[in-house]
Amino acid sequence: MNHPAHPLTGVTRALGGIAYGGDYNPEQWPREVWREDVRLMREAGVTLVTVGVFSWSRIQPRSGTYDWSLLDEVLDLLYEHGIAVDLATATAAPPPWFTRQHPEARPVTASGTRLAHGSRQVFCPSSPAYAEAADALVTAMATRYAAHPAVVMWHVHNEWGNHNALCYCETSAEAFRVWLQERYKTLDALNDLWGTDFWSQRYGDWAEIDPPRDTTAFRNPGLELDYHRFSSDELLARHHAETDILRRIAPHLPVTTNVMGTLEKKVDGHAFAAACDLVSVDHYLPAADPDGHIDLALNADLARGMAGGHPWMLMEHSTSAVNWQPVNVAKQPGEMRRNSLTHLARGADGVMFFQWRQSRAGAEKWHSAMLPHAGTESRVWSEVKALGAELAALGEVTGSHVRSDVALLFDWHTWWALELQARPSQHLRYLDVVRDWYEALWTLNITCDLVPPGADLTGYRAVVAPNLYLLSDSDADHLTRYVDQGGHLAVGCFSGVVDTYDRIRPGGHPGALRELLGLVIDEYLPLRTQDHALLDDGSRVHQWAERVEPRGCTLVRRFADTADGGPARGGPAITRNTFGRGTAWYAACRLPARALRELVRTLCAEAGVAPVVHAPPGLEAVRRSGRDHTYLFLINHTLSMVDVAVSGTGLAGAVITEGRAPVPPGGIVVVREDDAATSARPQCPPSASDRSAS
Numbered sequence: 001m002n003h004p005a006h007p008l009t010g011v012t013r014a015l016g017g018i019a020y021g022g023d024y025n026p027e028q029w030p031r032e033v034w035r036e037d038v039r040l041m042r043e044a045g046v047t048l049v050t051v052g053v054f055s056w057s058r059i060q061p062r063s064g065t066y067d068w069s070l071l072d073e074v075l076d077l078l079y080e081h082g083i084a085v086d087l088a089t090a091t092a093a094p095p096p097w098f099t100r101q102h103p104e105a106r107p108v109t110a111s112g113t114r115l116a117h118g119s120r121q122v123f124c125p126s127s128p129a130y131a132e133a134a135d136a137l138v139t140a141m142a143t144r145y146a147a148h149p150a151v152v153m154w155h156v157h158n159e160w161g162n163h164n165a166l167c168y169c170e171t172s173a174e175a176f177r178v179w180l181q182e183r184y185k186t187l188d189a190l191n192d193l194w195g196t197d198f199w200s201q202r203y204g205d206w207a208e209i210d211p212p213r214d215t216t217a218f219r220n221p222g223l224e225l226d227y228h229r230f231s232s233d234e235l236l237a238r239h240h241a242e243t244d245i246l247r248r249i250a251p252h253l254p255v256t257t258n259v260m261g262t263l264e265k266k267v268d269g270h271a272f273a274a275a276c277d278l279v280s281v282d283h284y285l286p287a288a289d290p291d292g293h294i295d296l297a298l299n300a301d302l303a304r305g306m307a308g309g310h311p312w313m314l315m316e317h318s319t320s321a322v323n324w325q326p327v328n329v330a331k332q333p334g335e336m337r338r339n340s341l342t343h344l345a346r347g348a349d350g351v352m353f354f355q356w357r358q359s360r361a362g363a364e365k366w367h368s369a370m371l372p373h374a375g376t377e378s379r380v381w382s383e384v385k386a387l388g389a390e391l392a393a394l395g396e397v398t399g400s401h402v403r404s405d406v407a408l409l410f411d412w413h414t415w416w417a418l419e420l421q422a423r424p425s426q427h428l429r430y431l432d433v434v435r436d437w438y439e440a441l442w443t444l445n446i447t448c449d450l451v452p453p454g455a456d457l458t459g460y461r462a463v464v465a466p467n468l469y470l471l472s473d474s475d476a477d478h479l480t481r482y483v484d485q486g487g488h489l490a491v492g493c494f495s496g497v498v499d500t501y502d503r504i505r506p507g508g509h510p511g512a513l514r515e516l517l518g519l520v521i522d523e524y525l526p527l528r529t530q531d532h533a534l535l536d537d538g539s540r541v542h543q544w545a546e547r548v549e550p551r552g553c554t555l556v557r558r559f560a561d562t563a564d565g566g567p568a569r570g571g572p573a574i575t576r577n578t579f580g581r582g583t584a585w586y587a588a589c590r591l592p593a594r595a596l597r598e599l600v601r602t603l604c605a606e607a608g609v610a611p612v613v614h615a616p617p618g619l620e621a622v623r624r625s626g627r628d629h630t631y632l633f634l635i636n637h638t639l640s641m642v643d644v645a646v647s648g649t650g651l652a653g654a655v656i657t658e659g660r661a662p663v664p665p666g667g668i669v670v671v672r673e674d675d676a677a678t679s680a681r682p683q684c685p686p687s688a689s690d691r692s693a694s
Contacts, residue, residue, distance in 0.1 A: 006310050006311065008278040008310065008312070008349050009311070009398070009399050010254070011048075011084075011153055011254065012350070014152050015084055015152070016395065017047070017392060017398060018344070018349060018350060018351060018395055019351070020045055020046055020047050020351055020352070020391050020392075021041070021046040021047060021050075021083070021356065021370075022316075022353035022354060022355050022356045022369070022370055023354045023355035024037070024050065024051050024078075024357075025054065025356070025359070026051075027055050027058045029357065035077070038078060038080075038083060039081075041356070044381075044385050045391065046083060046370075047083065048085070048086055048352070049084075050085075050086040050088055050315070051074060051086070051088065052071065052089075053090065053092060053158045054093045054158075055088075055090050056095050057093075057097075059071060059090060060095065061095070061097075062097055063101060068144060071145075075148055075150045078150050079148070079149050079150035083150070084150060084152045085148075085151050085152065086153045086154070086155045087151045087153075087155060088156075089134075089137065089138045089141060089154065089156055090141070091134040091137060091138065091156075091242065092121055092159070093121065093122075094123050094130065094133070096117055098129075098133055101129075102129040104127070104129070105124055105127040105129045106122055106124065107123065107167040108124070108167055108169035108172075110168050110211075110213050111213070112213065119163065120163060121163040123164060124164070124167040124172055125161075125167060125234040125235045125238060126167065126169075126171050126174075127171055131238065134242065135242070139245050142154075142245055142246050142250050146249050146250035146253070153255070154253055154256070155256060155258070155315075156242045156255055157239065157257055158257075158258060159264075160235045160257060161264070161266040161267040162264060165231050165235065166227070166231050168212075168213050172231075173209075173211050175234060176209070176227065177209055179234075180226070187204070187206065193222060193501040194220055194226075195222060195503065196222075199220075201220055211227055212224040219421060221420050221502045222501050222503075224420055225413075225416055228416040229268075232412075233271075236267070236268075236272060236275065239257060239275055243275065254278050255277050256276045256277065256279065256315070257272060258280050258281060258282045258315040258316060259272050259273055259279065259306065260282055261281050261302050262295070262302065262434075263282065265412060265415045265416065265430075268412040269412060270306055270452045273306035273307065278307070278313060279303060279306050279307035279313070280313035280314070280315035280350070281312065281314060281315060282314075282317070283317050284316075284318055286325070287321075287325050288325070293338070293339070293620075294435070294438070294439050294442050296342055297342060297620065300314075300342065300346035300347065300348065301448055302410060303347070304346060304347040304402055304449060304450075305407075305449040305451040305455075306450075309347075309402075309404075310347075311348065312348055312349070313350035313352065314348045314352055315352050317343070317353060318353065318354065319331070319336050319370055319380050321366070321368050322367050323363070323364055323366040323367040324367075330368075332666075334383075334666045334667070336380070336383055337383060337386070337387050337390070337668070338667075340391075341633065341668045342620070342633075342635055342668075344391075344397065345622040346447075349397075349399070351391060353369065353370050354367065355370070356369060357371045358373050368380065371384075394670060396626075396629075396672075397626070397631050397670075399627075400625055400631060402622060402625075403447075403623065404449040405447075405607075405608075405609045406447070406449075406464065406607075406609055407450075407451050407462075407463045408438060408448045408449070408466070409450075409453045409463065409465040409466070409468065410451065410452065411453055411468075411470070414468060414469050414470045414471075417469055417498065418430045418469040424524050424526045425543065428526070428543055428544055430467060433492055433493075433590065434467070436593070436596055437464050437466040437490075437600070438450075440593070440597045440599075442620070444597065444601055444604070444611055445611035445614075445615060445619075446600075446604055446611050446612070447623070453465070453468065453472075453475040454472075454474065454475050454478060457479075457487065460487070461487075461607040461608055462488040462603055462604055462609055463482065464489075464492075464600065464603070465490070465492060467495055468491060468495035468513070469494055469498060470498050470499070470502065471496050471498075471511070472499065472500045473512065476512035480579075482582070483516060483579045483580060483582035484580030485580065485582065486581040486582045487582045487607075488603055489582070489583070489585065490584075490585040490587070490603050491513060491517065491584065491586050491587070492590075493588055493590060494524065494544065494546075496509070496511040496512045496517075497509055497511055498511070499511075499512075509521035509524070510586075514551070516577070516579055517577050518552035518553035518575070518577035519552075519575055519577070519586060520548070520549045521546050521547065522548070522549050523546070523547045524546055525545040525567040526543065526544055526545075527541070527543055527567075532564075532566065533560075533566025533589070534562070535557055535558070535559060535573055535592070536557060536559070536561075536573075537594070539592040541559075541591070544589055545559065545567060546568060547567070547571055548571055548572040548586075550575065553575040553586070554576045554578075555572045556574040556599075557572075557573045557595060558571060558572060558573055572588055573591075574586070574595070574599055575588070612632070613644060615634075615642065616638075619634065619663065620634075620637060621635070621644075623673075631670060631671065632648070632673055633668065633670055634646075634661060634663045634670075634671070635667075635668050636665060636667050639665045640665055641662055641663070641665060643660050643663070645659055646659065647659060648674045649671065649672045649674075651672055652670060654669040
């Protein structure tokens with residue numbers, strides 16, 4: 001499938017291959033260090049750096065006064081040494097003079113505390129004063145640097161909403177009321193959809209509606225859910241304001257912003273990704289997770305899904321430890337390379353870090369960097385140099401695409417709704433359930449795109465929906481049509497329950513999915529922490545079970561018909577329903593790993609989805625397809641050598657012997673596959689991302 005030219009492809013062509021580098025903050029260092037920086041960047045193979053992310057106070061030391069001297073000198077220096085720039089708009093950290101002049105622009109917590117200056121993102125997303133100052137800064141920067149030869153792309157803001165997504169000040173309240181009037185048109189409609197007759201909350205005037213501030217008991221869930229949406233939209237409006245300025249003044253340069261994937265649920269990542277010319281993300285390993293590489297793969301597949309199947313950019317990750325987790329574990333030798341190339345395998349055309357030189361002072365001085373405190377004699381530095389050389393050798397991979405025959409539905413709105421107050425169980429967490437289903441696919445070496453429920457699914461052979469607690473009418477119809485037309489769908493527990501406004505769907509659970517799944521839920525049966533229920537295969541279910549009444553579906557697995565079967569003993573745990581020309585599966589509990597893996601394996605087999613390669617557990621395999629070649633990435637997460645049958649040529653020094661690729665423990669092998677091997681693989685219909693890009 002030939003894809004049209006993409007903005008990121010233009011960037012990588014200008015760079016001569018994979019983008020490699022990180023955040024560069026020269027304002028933290030004296031001028032004499034800058035020349036050492038560019039020399040060492042060249043030595044490490046750096047091709048792109050992000051400049052200016054937190055430089056507002058340097059660029060604009062006082063209101064109405066700009067000082068471009070540092071930025072002018074640094075951009076010229078980088079250009080002279082052949083290093084391109086992703087220029088940030090610097091709006092993520094207002095300077096002290098701004099918050100002093102506009103104390104009303106500081107955000108307010110749900111308890112009414114106005115936060116002080118002293119960190120980043122200290123602004124209310126609805127503040128007119130912030131909007132005016134930020135727009136003026138972006139206009140001045142774009143005017144000055146639109147034609148600078150070092151600048152190849154714009155970096156808008158930084159991690160939108162990471163620290164200030166929810167502001168509860170009166171300015172936000174006024175903006176919220178306007179947002180509500182545009183959404184609902186009438187108070188009668190709002191009162192009906194929020195269910196305000198409960199607890200005597202019916203509104204008679206728009207002015208009576210406040211943000212969901214701290215109160216005596218549970219807040220109205222419709223109000224709280226909409227406040228998440230409003231807050232995300234307010235930040236998205238700011239993103240649009242900045243990108244509109246940049247596109248007006250410098251239309252030849254692509255714009256991006258670093259979306260945070262599953263690191264934060266504060267903003268709708270799908271919406272921000274859609275507002276960018278190219279998608280970039282930040283990813284940091286959870287140190288407490290011994291299988292953090294699965295979380296890495298999940299977020300990479302989410303990035304690719306947000307990018308519509310196009311290549312994307314890893315804007316930030318770490319060379320070693322971070323500074324913000326309870327225990328900041330250092331990466332082991334080889335782990336940084338493995339992390340970086342796994343992102344590359346799953347569609348990234350840029351591998352970037354925070355940051356270039358490790359800070360001496362400030363809140364992130366213990367966050368690792370490409371050039372660490374220990375300098376050029378360190379292990380990290382030697383690995384950074386080696387990675388730069390390896391990425392240069394893998395440059396031909398850029399522009400190729402990861403092809404997925406499976407979609408996993410991921411939705412920020414469901415995430416918000418599922419974890420509001422007063423749910424059946426606080427222990428049923430959205431990301432935990434998503435991770436369960438993703439891990440089953442990952443373990444089977446089946447690649448998936450993470451896409452929203454309303455995405456085009458026509459090219460996917462199978463779709464998994466770990467949780468659809470909140471499901472709109474249109475998305476429910478969309479899934480029903482997908483299955484009716486021959487698709488294969490698997491749905492996780494506690495799905496189809498409420499509509500867009502968090503209202504229970506009448507007629508019995510699972511609401512919008514009853515006919516599609518061929519069943520009715522008699523009762524939800526959350527389990528206490530100390531409790532479990534056995535399945536008929538002997539595996540244990542924790543957290544969640546449901547009492548199911550079949551209405552046409554076939555029982556695939558039951559809860560054990562013994563006392564250990566739990567509150568739904570003897571009842572259906574996994575069902576399968578034929579609907580139209582397709583099938584719809586349902587898991588009536590939070591399935592244990594073995595049972596879930598077998599469900600996913602069977603689903604994919606019925607749908608004609610094969611693993612990338614058949615390999616022992618712990619060997620991760622991903623394939624990228626280009627115009628002329630396919631590239632197989634083999635990533636060994638085990639402590640033993642793994643030998644894989646391949647047909648092709650090893651890249652970046654990998655040795656293929658007699659059609660076998662030995663992958664050392666913790667190692668990665670990249671193979672440019674022979675045409676014969678490519679044509680021998682089963683040909684699948686194009687994925688949704690292929691269709692949308694055609």
